[in-house]
Amino acid sequence: MNFLANFTMTGLEILTTIFIFVVGLTVLAVIVMFIADSSQSRDAIRHNYPVVGRFRELFTRLGEFFRQYFFALDREEMPFNRAERDWVYKSAKGKNNTHPFGSTRNLNLVGCPIFVNCAFPRLDEEATDPPPVEFGPHTPNPYRIESIINISAMSYGSLSKPAIRALSHGAARAGCYLNTGEGGLAPYHLEGGCDVVFQMGTAKYGCRNEDATLNEKNLAEIAARPEVKMIEVKLAQGAKPGKGGILPAAKVTREIAKIRGIPAGKASISPNRHPEIDNMGELLDFIERVRRVSKLPTGFKTVMGAYGWVDDLCDEIEKRGIESAPDFITLDGGDGGTGAAPMSLMDNVGLPLKQALPILTDILERRGLRDRIKIIASGKLVTPAEVAWAYCAGADVVNTARGFMFSIGCIQAMRCHTNNCPTGVTTHKKSLQGGLDPKVKGPRVANYVDKMRRDVAMIAHSCGAPHARALKRFHVRIQQDDGTSVPLDQLLARSRPLAPHEYAKENS
Structure with missing residues (x-):
């Protein structure tokens, strides 16, 4: 028993020594960073707020990751949002890509494409491979x-x-x-x-x-x-x-x-x-x-x-x-x-x-x-x-x-x-x-x-086209700022680039 008691006391002493050493090392590191930060002039935040100012850069870097996983909504991120990335991930892994309860995409945003489904879509057996x-x-x-x-x-x-x-x-x-x-x-x-x-x-x-x-x-x-x-x-x-x-x-x-x-x-x-x-x-x-x-x-x-x-x-x-x-x-x-x-x-x-x-x-x-x-x-x-x-x-x-x-x-x-x-x-x-x-x-x-x-x-079959390469401009409408949508062929007809002779005539 006395042996165990001595061993326990020795263990506690070792732990205490390690703890004091770690605390001392931490204090020393803080002092060194304080002196280094307060004496430099490259970064105003670190100069004015020694040690604490270092967390700004750390949090700035971490913020990108926290927003991606915890704060950003499925359709918010750029250049590709979580919904787009998840579609690719699931497709690549061969998983089911169907979703419940309706779209999470805001279909009223200007520029959003809306494909024009026809009354009688193509049957699977009527579809053909793209040429x-x-x-x-x-x-x-x-x-x-x-x-x-x-x-x-x-x-x-x-x-x-x-x-x-x-x-x-x-x-x-x-x-x-x-x-x-x-x-x-x-x-x-x-x-x-x-x-x-x-x-x-x-x-x-x-x-x-x-x-x-x-x-x-x-x-x-x-x-x-x-x-x-x-x-x-x-x-x-x-x-x-x-x-x-x-x-x-x-x-x-x-x-x-x-x-x-x-x-x-x-x-x-x-x-x-x-x-x-x-x-x-x-x-x-x-x-x-x-x-x-x-x-x-x-x-x-x-x-x-x-x-x-x-x-x-x-x-x-x-x-x-x-x-x-x-x-x-x-x-x-x-x-x-x-x-x-x-x-x-x-x-x-x-x-x-x-x-x-x-x-x-x-x-x-x-x-x-x-x-x-x-x-x-x-x-x-x-x-x-x-x-x-x-x-x-x-x-x-x-x-x-x-x-x-x-x-x-x-x-x-x-x-x-x-x-x-x-x-x-x-x-x-x-x-x-x-x-x-x-x-x-x-x-x-x-x-x-x-x-x-x-x-x-x-999408092509829903629009009545036999394959992707048969899709035309009238198969998609583009959402406008007044809440309506316009077929792509009509929208582009309004703003098509002028031919050189048309431009010359218009500006003569």
């Missing part, structure tokens, strides 16, 4: 795509290795294509055996000379891969129109640097535009050069701001002949973008897709080039209603990037550019990639595609 879209009929290797939804441009570098592998395997399983983004062609893009669209950014990663000009030999080698089906020349992207791609130094690993042809550990900043392209003639020259070397359908990606250039492009095509036209235009909305970008560009430059897509389709239709130049729509199209709207507005094919990021686990933590993505989607830290298993996430990519196809078809 394939053919790209590059004048090339040696035209490409036919059936999928109504495909993976938009996301580079290996912006996304992690397991993320790209999951997308590649999922795309192959779903029968859709994967756009490489501007970071070059990585072996992980090819791993799953899916169709690949190779994107050539302004820095020409993967097919560049040391001075960043086009290396035709490297391009030919990339195009010779059987998985590579088209070449997309990127002029601009949604998050930062007028500025090239940005990959922070922390994400430029040795492997990524080798694939891109740049130094490792140094920030990868692309030029604002292709130095070879400064007018419509040079654009068509460059597209023809790429098409000649690759022997593949070739188009370009851009963001609509000013749109007079579209008529200039059509004028140049008319001079040269129909074969000189780009095989497609990928139109990104100014509200798009998965990568890092300056807020001034992300928030305020470039038309949203809902304005830009009808403008582009109308001009090409008026100039008689709508059938020749296919339109790929991209920009915040992550749910069936948004995709169906894009087909109503005139898209031939729809791409999405962030929808597929959600399908493989993205939680919208807003840490993409820091290399600290908590789900492993946009980080190259091995410690954070463990939960992103391509064998698990690949099937979820395919599930998302399958659910998207089913639900867009369901």
